[in-house]
Amino acid sequence: MAAITGIAELEQAKGINANKAAWEEADFTEVAAYMRQSGESLVRSLGVVPPMRVLDLGCGDGTTALPLARTGAEVVGIDIASNLVEAGKRRAEEAGLDRLRFQEGDACNLEGVEDDAFDLTLSMFGAIFAPNPFDVAKEMVRVTKPGGRIVMGNWIPNDPAFVVQMRGIKESLLPPPSSGNSLGPMAWGVEEQIIERFGEAGISAEQISMVRDTYCFSSPDHGPEGLVEAFTQFYKPTFDAAQLSEQLEAFQQKLLDLAYSQNQSADGSTLIPSTFLRVTVNL
Numbered sequence: 001m002a003a004i005t006g007i008a009e010l011e012q013a014k015g016i017n018a019n020k021a022a023w024e025e026a027d028f029t030e031v032a033a034y035m036r037q038s039g040e041s042l043v044r045s046l047g048v049v050p051p052m053r054v055l056d057l058g059c060g061d062g063t064t065a066l067p068l069a070r071t072g073a074e075v076v077g078i079d080i081a082s083n084l085v086e087a088g089k090r091r092a093e094e095a096g097l098d099r100l101r102f103q104e105g106d107a108c109n110l111e112g113v114e115d116d117a118f119d120l121t122l123s124m125f126g127a128i129f130a131p132n133p134f135d136v137a138k139e140m141v142r143v144t145k146p147g148g149r150i151v152m153g154n155w156i157p158n159d160p161a162f163v164v165q166m167r168g169i170k171e172s173l174l175p176p177p178s179s180g181n182s183l184g185p186m187a188w189g190v191e192e193q194i195i196e197r198f199g200e201a202g203i204s205a206e207q208i209s210m211v212r213d214t215y216c217f218s219s220p221d222h223g224p225e226g227l228v229e230a231f232t233q234f235y236k237p238t239f240d241a242a243q244l245s246e247q248l249e250a251f252q253q254k255l256l257d258l259a260y261s262q263n264q265s266a267d268g269s270t271l272i273p274s275t276f277l278r279v280t281v282n283l
Helices: 007-014 016-024 036-044 065-070 083-093 133-143 162-172 182-187 191-199 222-236 242-264
Strands: 052-057 076-081 098-104 120-122 145-155 209-219 272-281
Touching: 016 083, 036 065, 036 076, 036 209, 052 065, 052 182, 065 076, 065 083, 076 083, 076 120, 083 098, 120 133, 120 272, 133 191, 145 182, 162 242, 162 272, 191 209, 191 272, 209 222, 222 242, 222 272, 242 272
Parallel strands: 052 076, 052 120, 076 098, 120 145
Antiparallel strands: 145 272, 209 272
């Protein structure tokens, strides 16, 4: 039997989708609770109006999908994790948003989604986790109408942003991977990579604009300890307690120190601003 050397081959041999399994392993809604306010602010900046059709790709339980639907636009939220799709459906029903639909789907292959279906395709820290970035770029371009937009929110490698530094803390406590250090999802924060990926999908560099923007993790009711607990328990694509084993306590302490150092609230609540790369592709 031939040796299995790559993630794709391992997934095929085991009959699993590792990205889907990671997101379904824990309840990311606990982390998303700290992202609601910035999700609403981000949507206000997009100028979405009816009768626009919007795709929220890697939507989770609706941090941006719900405020998008409140504009009156028709919104489809697609996520690879079935538990997050179900959570989004519950939130939409409770909010009475009948123009919002959630469904399972893979950003690498948006099977069943028609060509040129959406005026805006949005993905905030979602599609970056899909394992085949060139396929993701092609699919986003395919399902977006000519004259429409793709907007992505991507973390930037080596930036002081909380999520980026959390990844760095984890990697500092582990031996380097045998295949060399890869940027993984953070590669979506490298301008040359973005241009190359969309270039393969037929998009010129002139059609792409990139600016640094700010997204906040916030909670009026919980301090940094709550945010750290949410990330360490429920952010499986970046954190795995079994992987850290003996370094778990050190990781949690370093992460707590980071959260306190970045927290801009002085009243026991949480307000941690994080820089990200806002990418706009004009079709």
